[in-house]
Amino acid sequence: MTIADTTGNDTVASDPNVTARDLTSQPRDLQRTFQLVLATVWLLDAVLQIQPFMFTRGANGFSGMLNGLAPGNPSVVHGAVAWNASIVYHQPILTNTLFAGIQFLIAFGIVWRRTCKAALGLSIVWAFGVWWFGEAAGEVFQGGATPFGGGPGGVLFYAVLAVLLWPSDGSDQPFVAARTVGVSAAKAIWVVTWGLLAVLALVGSGRSPQALHDLVSGLNSGQPGWLSHIDRDSASFFLHHGTTAAVLLALACVIVAVGVFLPPKVTQVTLVLAIAVFAVIWVAVQNFGGILAGGATDPNSGLLVIILALTYWPITVARSVPIDRTTVEPRTAKGA
Amino acid sequence: MGVPSWLYYLFAVLMLAVAAYGVTLLLISLPMRQVSGRDVDIAHVFMGVSMAGMFVADWAFGPSGFWELVFSVLLIWFVVRSFQSIQQFGLHVPHQAIHAAMSFAMLLMYWYPAGMSAGSSMSMSASSSAAKLDPGLGLLLAMAFFASAIFTLASPVKGASHHGRHVPVLAMSGAPGGVQRNESSEDRSVGAVETAITTPWLEDASHVVMCIGMGFMLILMI
Numbered sequence: 344m345t346i347a348d349t350t351g352n353d354t355v356a357s358d359p360n361v362t363a364r365d366l367t368s369q370p371r372d373l374q375r376t377f378q379l380v381l382a383t384v385w386l387l388d389a390v391l392q393i394q395p396f397m398f399t400r401g402a403n404g405f406s407g408m409l410n411g412l413a414p415g416n417p418s419v420v421h422g423a424v425a426w427n428a429s430i431v432y433h434q435p436i437l438t439n440t441l442f443a444g445i446q447f448l449i450a451f452g453i454v455w456r457r458t459c460k461a462a463l464g465l466s467i468v469w470a471f472g473v474w475w476f477g478e479a480a481g482e483v484f485q486g487g488a489t490p491f492g493g494g495p496g497g498v499l500f501y502a503v504l505a506v507l508l509w510p511s512d513g514s515d516q517p518f519v520a521a522r523t524v525g526v527s528a529a530k531a532i533w534v535v536t537w538g539l540l541a542v543l544a545l546v547g548s549g550r551s552p553q554a555l556h557d558l559v560s561g562l563n564s565g566q567p568g569w570l571s572h573i574d575r576d577s578a579s580f581f582l583h584h585g586t587t588a589a590v591l592l593a594l595a596c597v598i599v600a601v602g603v604f605l606p607p608k609v610t611q612v613t614l615v616l617a618i619a620v621f622a623v624i625w626v627a628v629q630n631f632g633g634i635l636a637g638g639a640t641d642p643n644s645g646l647l648v649i650i651l652a653l654t655y656w657p658i659t660v661a662r663s664v665p666i667d668r669t670t671v672e673p674r675t676a677k678g679a
Numbered sequence: 680m681g682v683p684s685w686l687y688y689l690f691a692v693l694m695l696a697v698a699a700y701g702v703t704l705l706l707i708s709l710p711m712r713q714v715s716g717r718d719v720d721i722a723h724v725f726m727g728v729s730m731a732g733m734f735v736a737d738w739a740f741g742p743s744g745f746w747e748l749v750f751s752v753l754l755i756w757f758v759v760r761s762f763q764s765i766q767q768f769g770l771h772v773p774h775q776a777i778h779a780a781m782s783f784a785m786l787l788m789y790w791y792p793a794g795m796s797a798g799s800s801m802s803m804s805a806s807s808s809a810a811k812l813d814p815g816l817g818l819l820l821a822m823a824f825f826a827s828a829i830f831t832l833a834s835p836v837k838g839a840s841h842h843g844r845h846v847p848v849l850a851m852s853g854a855p856g857g858v859q860r861n862e863s864s865e866d867r868s869v870g871a872v873e874t875a876i877t878t879p880w881l882e883d884a885s886h887v888v889m890c891i892g893m894g895f896m897l898i899l900m901i
Contacts, residue, residue: 382833386828387825390898440683567814569815631818636814637901
């Protein structure tokens with residue numbers, strides 16, 4: 344497809360002086376941009392899925408990783424994870440190739456506008472499947488689903504983003520997440536999400552200093568030196584102030600949850616708070632999902648929560664000019 | 680159970696395909712005296728051949744010093760071209776920047792081969808005492824390449840990964856070498872083949888394949 348096809352303005356494309364930049368210097372479609380960011384994360388996931396160890400059996404392979412998640416969960420969850428691990432153990436290459444293929448399909452499907460909805464729909468189904476069969480329901484039923492560790496399951500945020508970024512025409516006002524589902528539904532999803540994060544920060548082992556310490560120290564192995572240094576500080580902090588940290592996180596989540604109902608300027612402040620808190624968690628606690636240690640399948644929840652928060656950023660009138668690709672004004676190349 | 684070697688062969692073949700496509704574009708563009716995108720084609724040839732040798736040990740050739748020199752020159756070239764583009768067209772992210780990042784990543788792969796011992800088919804396994812690439816830098820570059828792949832595929836401007844966004848649109852709409860054809864002076868049947876080969880989406884596809892291959896290699900180095 345050429346630019347002429349996209350704009351629907353063949354006369355523009357036939358002008359030898361018109362540059363590509365001339366034709367694309369329009370207000371950005373923010374929903375589309377976020378879809379592509381989401382696709383980028385899916386592509387990262389797909390490539391992580393084809394790491395060599397994922398094709399191997401044993402404790403260090405993918406099936407071993409799955410088996411390690413099953414203990415401590417209710418039988419219905421335990422059985423599902425164990426069943427999945429068994430299949431992966433017996434057919435590691437076939438299953439892992441299939442898993443990676445689905446994630447490549449989602450990533451590239453989102454890119455192509457004609458398949459975007461199908462890919463996002465598949466991503467929702469896949470996310471819930473992975474959450475139940477591959478992440479042991481985010482350890483929610485085990486009492487260990489603290490947001491510090493990625494609770495209630497990083498993969499669920501892919502599904503939430505898929506719903507909020509479902510393609511639709513219209514304006515990005517008042518924020519991108521509301522474009523498809525509407526302002527009320529988007530705010531309801533926001534409140535439920537952050538309310539859940541607040542609760543999970545306080546229940547179960549979420550407020551246990553020792554559990555939080557162990558969460559960080561368990562990830563420390565294999566990390567680069569600078570991240571190990573940060574981990575040691577995080578683990579020490581949690582050991583001495585774990586409960587306080589959990590309460591502060593819950594409080595921050597509540598503030599962020601109500602932030603979308605406040606004036607835009609205040610909302611922006613609460614969103615900055617959300618982004619800052621989860622940026623710190625993503626680096627200092629989740630260790631980028633363990634990717635830098637070479638044994639991860641996804642970047643965990645921190646990155647996805649940050650992307651989610653950005654979709655709720657209030658959009659000013661000036662930035663939300665409707666995109667009309669049929670009225671491109673040609674300009675000379677040198678005038679760009 | 681071992682790691683499937685077909686995966687490495689698959690990536691190696693894809694890398695060679697990108698290199699072969701780069702050679703084809705260069706051969707077509709030479710008679711046209713059109714330089715737009717030629718630097719990217721040259722880079723893809725070297726990157727494709729080099730990375731194929733990284734994925735499959737038997738396909739590697741040439742001393743590391745040679746490849747380091749090649750990618751150092753390419754890095755300097757694309758950095759200079761990036762600054763020139765910014766000077767000429769104002770503050771923006773020039774397409775040369777991602778090619779500079781890719782050249783830099785290639786250099787890193789030769790400077791820090793220690794992390795590439797994960798795959799049995801891979802050529803650059805080194806002793807554990809060798810220096811290792813900082814995984815954070817590797818992840819950052821990999822994410823940049825994945826983002827480039829996704830946004831290139833989604834861009835309404837096809838061919839921008841090779842020619843940028845400041846060349847005339849007509850030059851990126853299937854005209855060989857990024858230049859308008861003079862129909863009366865060319866053999867039309869040959870021209871049709873050339874047009875098919877140089878179609879902008881195919882140029883973008885080669886960039887996308889290179890981005891994913893290089894990102895995968897960086898993930899393996901972590």
